[in-house]
Amino acid sequence: MTDTFKMDEAQPRLLDETRQGVIGTPMDRPEGKLKVSGRAPYAAEIALDGMVHGVLVRATITRGQITAIDETSIHDTPGLLGVFHGEHFVRNPAQGMAAESPEQPGTRIDYHGQPIALVVAKTFEAARDGAHKLKISYKPDDSVDVDPQTASNVVSKDDDAVIIGDVDSAMARADASVDLQFTTPGQVAAAMEPHAAIAQWQGDQLLLHGSLQMLRFNKRELADAVGIDPENVRILSPYIGGGFGSKLGIGAEAVSAALASRALGCPVRVVMARQTVFDAVLRRTETSQRVRFAATKEGKLTAIAHDDTVSNLSDEGFAEPVSTASQFLYGAENMHFLQKVAQIHRTPAGSVRAPGEAVGMLAFEAGLDELAEKLDICPVQLRLNNLPERHPATDQAFSARALAQALREGAQQFGWSERQPTASRREGDWYIGMGMASAARSNMLVPSAARVTLEADRIVVETDMTDIGTGSYAILGQIAAEMLGLPTEKVVVRLGDTDLPGASGSGGSFGASSAGSAVYLAAKKLREELAHSLGCAAEELTLQDGMARGANHEKSFAELLPNPIMAEGAIEGGKTADEYFSAGFGAHFCEVAVHAWTGETRVRRMLGVFGMGRVLNEKTARSQAVGGMIWGVGAALTEELSHDPRTGHIVSRDLANYHVPAHADIPRQMDVVFLEERDDQANPMQTKGIGELGISGAGAAVVNAIHNACGVRIYDFPATPDKVIAGLEALGR
Secondary structure (H helix, E strand, C coil): CCCEEEECCCCCCHHHCCCCCCCECCCCCCCHHHHHCCCCCCHHHCCCCCCEEEEEEECCCCCEEEEEEEHHHHCCCCCEEEEECCCCCCCCCCCCCCCCCCCCCCCEECCCCCEEEEEEECCHHHHHHHHHHCEEEEEECCCCCCCHHHCCCEEECHHHCEEECCHHHHHHHCCEEEEEEEEECCECCCCCCCCEEEEEEECCEEEEEECCCCHHHHHHHHHHHHCCCHHHEEEECCCCCCCCCCCCCCCHHHHHHHHHHHHHCCCEEEECCHHHHHHHCCEECCEEEEEEEEECCCCCEEEEEEEEEEEECCCCCCCCCCCCHHHCCCCCCEEEECEEEEECCCCCECCCCCCCHHHHHHHHHHHHHHHHHHHCCCHHHHHHHCCCCECCCCCCEECCCCHHHHHHHHHHHHCHHHCCCCCCCEECCEEEEEEEEEEEEECCCCCEEEEEEECCCCEEEECCCCCCCCCHHHHHHHHHHHHHCCCHHHEEEECCECCCCCCCCCCCCCHHHHHHHHHHHHHHHHHHHHHHHHCCCHHHCEEECCEEEECCEEEEHHHHCCCCEEEEEEEEECHHHHHEECEEEEEEEEEEEEECCCCCEEEEEEEEEEECECCCEHHHHHHHHHHHHHHHHHHHHCCCCCECCCCCCECCCCCCCCCCCCHHHCCCCEEEEECCCCCCCCCCCCECCCCCCCCCCHHHHHHHHHHHHHCCCCCECCCCHHHHHHHHHHCCC
């Protein structure tokens, strides 16, 4: 039984003392060549003997009951093998981290596009045609709510409200205040790889090749869905083409493939079309946000309030945590945070990259920018004026917080002092402006385990951790190489298999720190064993390039290791999570050009400065930070789910109509600076996440720059040209 390490106190900074010198370096991804050459097999690309194909059938009504599925309507389909449906099949996507799958509606339809059946045939084309032609009879329910603004059932989450002091009184007494309404549209993850699964039964054992982010939890969800013991489920996901939250939990593709494969006795492959991914996986909810600030004339905040309304299906437990960062970024004596959930009939809402901060900080940081203008105070200085000593809502100490440093260094490196007054800088037909915003993302540690084996000239790392394009193969290999003193090319990393020790999975920016800490702890045990064999204390041991040194002894691994040695490491949160609040912090700076006649906004340059603990791999961390900043640009300028007002189904349901930023939308100058930081209370490696920190606040920096450029404030995101033009016309420009 592996002993689980609890993070109860700050740990020694061992990685600052090791000698191999690979931690933090911009090492290439070891699996990179496989991916760019097409040799890395993704879930849909596994070829199994006798494999057949399934295509999902989806509801064409918004609410009601299925009364009949006429399987005879497609009996003439060539190579038809079956139609699968029923209570076990009709599933809402899980959110990951759940012990079991969510409660399922049986034959009830809750949203347009809900998966309701699977047609299986010998060829994909036949299955696709059968799914299109299958006749479904419904009993529609006319009481349909598809618009959160007019929903009949809106639930106030009073138990989760944070209310300190009296915001209304503070607003009335303030020297300056703002009371603003913002709206953000729905968004989707839009991962490059569509959701896919291939299921195969071997007796009572289920093997699933899937595109999933959190295998330890997905194994239990899938077992629950098909009614078997989790020990009889094995999931393989060695390569995943992006997830961003959409693959946290199992969905219809995995469940339907498993059920059909069990019935047919052969492997079944189910791959969602892009439109199905948009319709039937999950969306980020649209939001309506009220942001209020009150301050003294010197720029000291006296009140902070951030209330929001989001939406989801009536039986879904997830609610976008919109005001998460708003509750700890700045301090005031009076605070108010309240959320309402409109229960509507749209695709289920769930976690999309940086749930909460991604949309909440769009409004929150834009609102603070408007207050700074009212006070005639520099936006950077206003933020510096209001950094709290402790978490304002929980009174926890901050474990490590580089926000002030990020604000100051970012302003200096970006040339913030050259920023001009609103709408005063113009180059031909283009207004030019600068904007900024803080960045913040809560840091988490999720229970994780890993196994590390040390041979004379090789290290093997094994865990069911996934790599969704974020660099897990590289980072875990670097940790093991650094701890055990071998070059990274001597490390083999095996991931994405539930037969391996269970890790956190990829999500919430906790993967590298959680799974990495498990690898670190396993390697630390091996260091102790090597020290014992060498005859020195573990603190004296130095490992480098396959040589062990300590207590005036020096031996090669070949001499010390007649046989391979193996150790498992496991970690979970402890007392430090109660005593300290851990988060990543940073600052975004942006320069834009706004066309005076078309309203087009072009981002000319961006800078992100981040304090996110120890950097494990400079290249993958930078990639994640830039990716987050690009997502912020998309949220600010282009990304928007549109819904049919009659049925609630998604209209912008592919990448032709849902506009993520393209290369031409992003400037060459996307700079990232990592501050030297160690978060001693976070985990034994002193690391924190970066992927979601990069998006948090980035969009607000863009829209704040638009205002500085041309004077237009955007309250209804995204800032598309028509909205900017309307704003310019209202200003008489």
